[in-house]
Amino acid sequence: MATQHSRSVARLMMAPAVVLLLGWMLVPLTMTLYFSFKKYLPLRGGDLGWVGFDNYVRFVSSSSFWPAVQATLVIVGGVLIITVILGILLAMLLDQPMWGQGVVRILVIAPFFVMPTVSALVWKNMFMDPVNGLLAHLWRFFGAEPISWLSEASMTSIIMIVSWQWLPFATLILLTAIQSLDSEQLEAAEMDGAPVLKRFYHIILPHLSRAITIVILIQTIFLLSIFAEIFVTTGGAFGTRTLTYLIFQRVLESQNVGLGSAGGVYAIILANIVAIFLMRIVGKNLDA
Amino acid sequence: MARAVTTRRKSLNTILAWAVGLLIFFPILWTILTSFKTEAQAIASPPIFLNFNWTLENYAIVQERSDYMRFLWNSVIIAGGSTILGVIIAVPAAWAMAFVPSKRTKDILLWMLSTKMLPAVGVLYPIYLLFIRLGLLDTRGGLVVVLMLINLPIIVWMLYTYFREIPGEILEAARMDGATLKEEILYVLTPMAVPGIASTVLLNFILAWNEAFWTLNLTAVDAAPLTAFIASYSSPEGLFFAKLSAASTMAIAPILILGWFSQKQLVRGLTFGAVK
Amino acid sequence: MGRIQLKSVTKSFGDVQVIPPLDLTIEDGEFTVFVGPSGCGKSTLLRLIAGLEDITSGSIDIDGADATDVPPAKRGLAMVFQSYALYPHMTVRKNIAFPLRMAKLDQAEIDKRVEGAASVLNLTDYLDRRPGQLSGGQRQRVAIGRAIVREPAAFLFDEPLSNLDAALRVGMRLEISELHERLATTMIYVTHDQVEAMTMADKIVVLQAGVIEQVGSPLELYRTPRNLFVAGFIGSPKMNFIEGPEAAKHGAQTIGIRPEHIAVSETEGEWSGVVSVSEHLGSDTFFHVHETGLAETITVRADGEVGFRHGDRIHLTPRADVIHRFDAQGLRIE
Numbered sequence: 001m002a003t004q005h006s007r008s009v010a011r012l013m014m015a016p017a018v019v020l021l022l023g024w025m026l027v028p029l030t031m032t033l034y035f036s037f038k039k040y041l042p043l044r045g046g047d048l049g050w051v052g053f054d055n056y057v058r059f060v061s062s063s064s065f066w067p068a069v070q071a072t073l074v075i076v077g078g079v080l081i082i083t084v085i086l087g088i089l090l091a092m093l094l095d096q097p098m099w100g101q102g103v104v105r106i107l108v109i110a111p112f113f114v115m116p117t118v119s120a121l122v123w124k125n126m127f128m129d130p131v132n133g134l135l136a137h138l139w140r141f142f143g144a145e146p147i148s149w150l151s152e153a154s155m156t157s158i159i160m161i162v163s164w165q166w167l168p169f170a171t172l173i174l175l176t177a178i179q180s181l182d183s184e185q186l187e188a189a190e191m192d193g194a195p196v197l198k199r200f201y202h203i204i205l206p207h208l209s210r211a212i213t214i215v216i217l218i219q220t221i222f223l224l225s226i227f228a229e230i231f232v233t234t235g236g237a238f239g240t241r242t243l244t245y246l247i248f249q250r251v252l253e254s255q256n257v258g259l260g261s262a263g264g265v266y267a268i269i270l271a272n273i274v275a276i277f278l279m280r281i282v283g284k285n286l287d288a
Numbered sequence: 289m290a291r292a293v294t295t296r297r298k299s300l301n302t303i304l305a306w307a308v309g310l311l312i313f314f315p316i317l318w319t320i321l322t323s324f325k326t327e328a329q330a331i332a333s334p335p336i337f338l339n340f341n342w343t344l345e346n347y348a349i350v351q352e353r354s355d356y357m358r359f360l361w362n363s364v365i366i367a368g369g370s371t372i373l374g375v376i377i378a379v380p381a382a383w384a385m386a387f388v389p390s391k392r393t394k395d396i397l398l399w400m401l402s403t404k405m406l407p408a409v410g411v412l413y414p415i416y417l418l419f420i421r422l423g424l425l426d427t428r429g430g431l432v433v434v435l436m437l438i439n440l441p442i443i444v445w446m447l448y449t450y451f452r453e454i455p456g457e458i459l460e461a462a463r464m465d466g467a468t469l470k471e472e473i474l475y476v477l478t479p480m481a482v483p484g485i486a487s488t489v490l491l492n493f494i495l496a497w498n499e500a501f502w503t504l505n506l507t508a509v510d511a512a513p514l515t516a517f518i519a520s521y522s523s524p525e526g527l528f529f530a531k532l533s534a535a536s537t538m539a540i541a542p543i544l545i546l547g548w549f550s551q552k553q554l555v556r557g558l559t560f561g562a563v564k
Numbered sequence: 565m566g567r568i569q570l571k572s573v574t575k576s577f578g579d580v581q582v583i584p585p586l587d588l589t590i591e592d593g594e595f596t597v598f599v600g601p602s603g604c605g606k607s608t609l610l611r612l613i614a615g616l617e618d619i620t621s622g623s624i625d626i627d628g629a630d631a632t633d634v635p636p637a638k639r640g641l642a643m644v645f646q647s648y649a650l651y652p653h654m655t656v657r658k659n660i661a662f663p664l665r666m667a668k669l670d671q672a673e674i675d676k677r678v679e680g681a682a683s684v685l686n687l688t689d690y691l692d693r694r695p696g697q698l699s700g701g702q703r704q705r706v707a708i709g710r711a712i713v714r715e716p717a718a719f720l721f722d723e724p725l726s727n728l729d730a731a732l733r734v735g736m737r738l739e740i741s742e743l744h745e746r747l748a749t750t751m752i753y754v755t756h757d758q759v760e761a762m763t764m765a766d767k768i769v770v771l772q773a774g775v776i777e778q779v780g781s782p783l784e785l786y787r788t789p790r791n792l793f794v795a796g797f798i799g800s801p802k803m804n805f806i807e808g809p810e811a812a813k814h815g816a817q818t819i820g821i822r823p824e825h826i827a828v829s830e831t832e833g834e835w836s837g838v839v840s841v842s843e844h845l846g847s848d849t850f851f852h853v854h855e856t857g858l859a860e861t862i863t864v865r866a867d868g869e870v871g872f873r874h875g876d877r878i879h880l881t882p883r884a885d886v887i888h889r890f891d892a893q894g895l896r897i898e
Contacts, residue, residue: 455649457645458647460616460636461643461649462662463616463636463637464616464663465637465662465663465666465710466637466663471666479651480651
């Protein structure tokens with residue numbers, strides 16, 4: 001509700017952000033589309049002409065395509081499940097009265113501040129190294145044979161590392177949401193004779209649904225494009241090649257820009273499917 | 289909650305929460321501890337926790353091998369520059385969305401967020417090419433612009449949610465009091481939104497600081513920030529735990545310290561303004 | 565000076581017309597109250613006058629000059645908002661000085677005017693506090709202070725008392741009335757509370773669904789409501805409406821009789837019924853009477869000493885000279 005004048009001013013004020021993002025979206029997108037229809041090998045002859053949908057067909061029919069899609073989904077899904085479940089438990093724990101709550105909160109948030117390259121390196125070498133890693137020591141202490149994490153349990157390892165980075169975020173959002181729960185509601189349920197589990201299921205969980213949606217949304221945005229964690233640890237080997245990483249390899253390692261661009265278009269389509277789905281949910285939440 | 293909690297229960301909570309908290313923090317703690325060990329102590333079996341000879345030699349070696357200050361300075365410029373630029377562009381946009389909403393406001397906001405979902409790798413080569421053409425490759429300016437653009441949707445979104453908490457009547461009062469739009473934003477909106485803006489700035493500074501796709505792919509030497517500094521330890525130097533730890537500590541220390549001092553704003557910012 | 569004239573003003577949000585063509589003149593120095601149920605368009609009308617919303621068609625004149633396209637700041641009007649809309653990061657002094665600072669007055673003049681307003685409003689001791697440290701009533705006075713320093717052509721109040729508790733509300737009502745007496749500036753005051761309207765106004769504008777139902781002095785509205793809506797809205801407790809044969813006796817579709825115009829008796833009267841609830845206020849007693857055969861409930865206002873109780877059968881007699889008659893369209897029959 002406002003005047004004509006303020007509406008036109010508003011449009012003017014939004015213009016820089018909108019124009020910049022539109023450019024940021026359209027220019028590279030158009031170029032990617034353009035390259036995706038070309039045979040383009042910068043180090044082996046450059047632009048070798050139009051090839052129609054060749055790159056698209058080759059990218060999908062490549063034996064690495066479906067495993068990459070699967071790896072992407074497994075990592076995103078795995079991290080989401082772990083962070084949401086542990087996040088809820090942790091948030092409920094942190095919501096309890098205790099001494100030194102502030103310090104504990106800082107300890108829990110800290111992994112979020114660690115840059116992905118650092119956390120990947122530290123986990124890879126100091127924890128997951130099959131000889132000198134701390135986990136190997138731990139395994140030996142219990143008399144078990146140390147695992148060479150990143151080759152034998154590569155997916156689990158990456159999911160562990162990424163979950164460690166994102167658990168703080170999930171916990172914090174869910175904690176904030178739990179703290180906003182009206183304690184009278186819980187007390188009323190207690191008066192009505194609802195046991196602890198029922199109270200969790202019927203009152204706490206529905207109250208958290210919005211926060212959980214937000215956690216899933218924001219994490220998915222970031223998780224779909226995780227790169228450094230794989231770049232530093234397995235380099236895409238041992239079945240951890242995500243779609244992002246596959247395209248990266250096509251473009252920069254094998255210098256096949258046309259093929260990589262076609263892959264990029266697929267990735268964009270995939271991301272948009274996820275985006276549409278998520279935007280619906282967020283759109284609903286925006287009104288609330 | 290107006291209910292008395294028994295000391296026993298509180299003690300149990302405290303022990304459990306501290307145990308979990310320390311477990312989560314442990315990798316960072318371990319890295320910091322290891323950075324002060326000698327290489328031999330770092331891989332000693334069984335692992336040594338505290339009773340080792342504290343030494344700073346790893347830091348000296350790391351500094352000698354690669355000029356830490358240069359990477360640090362690049363990180364500060366890139367993260368700081370992209371955040372400030374982003375906020376300057378986002379404040380007017382968020383003002384418009386929060387206080388002059390139209391039917392399309394929601395769509396625009398969602399569209400902006402959706403650009404964030406555009407897989408970076410899908411547009412890597414075009415950007416790479418553009419950077420070469422424009423002479424931006426391996427320059428701080430180029431990275432400032434790119435990181436600003438990837439974080440702009442989040443900055444707009446966060447500022448929008450903070451601005452929406454400010455009652456529109458106050459801005460209307462300013463308008464009635466004769467303030468121009470510039471004065472309204474400068475003297476009324478911005479001071480009232482300082483906590484929200486601070487949270488936004490902090491969070492985006494951290495996101496930009498830790499960004500490791502564009503910073504790795506668009507820099508070589510001159511503009512390389514700490515993400516590149518640390519990536520150079522991926523192998524085989526990574527096997528030298530003590531030096532790796534020293535380098536890691538140097539890379540994350542600025543953010544950990546910043547986070548420690550601005551806890552309150554950060555906690556608020558970390559929720560992306562999405563949850564109150 | 566502050567004569568405000570609305571000429572066939574309309575307002576639409578999208579396809580919905582919230583204010584159909586409306587004409588209204590507010591004379592200089594008049595205390596005008598817009599009153600009506602929530603959603604009647606009274607606040608929208610005020611915001612149109614303020615310039616915070618565009619009018620869809622028609623024109624607004626302030627002191628004879630067309631102000632339709634003049635931005636809010638240049639209309640010379642001051643507004644007090646429902647939420648007070650104080651700037652929380654500024655002290656009381658800075659809040660009051662803000663419009664003067666925006667008008668680029670020199671500092672000495674600003675100080676003089678702020679001190680003046682503060683002493684009028686008993687805020688002198690609070691000038692260096694922030695709004696968060698003040699009580700509701702004090703915040704209200706700061707908002708008024710911010711309005712008066714500008715020496716506006718007219719004051720606009722948007723439900724300014726609705727956030728105060730009942731006792732404070734009565735006090736502030738008096739203060740605003742006194743302020744009007746002293747400044748003699750045009751004031752337009754929006755409220756949904758007919759008591760505020762009756763006690764403060766020189767002129768009341770009753771609105772419903774964007775349409776002006778009646779304009780008049782408080783007593784005109786009380787004595788000669790133009791239609792059923794105004795009759796029911798003005799006066800507390802509400803006027804009783806009776807339809808059917810009893811109304812037909814007076815040659816009307818509906819007759820209305822105010823609770824205070826009905827006499828009660830234990831023994832005799834025109835009508836009779838059973839007391840359902842009696843509310844003793846000390847000075848008055850309200851009886852809600854059922855089983856009269858006239859209407860669901862007839863409300864009667866009697867002296868505080870009258871002591872009927874639940875279940876008592878009583879007799880009622882309306883004062884014949886103040887029976888309001890309405891036709892089938894709900895309009896008053898003279």
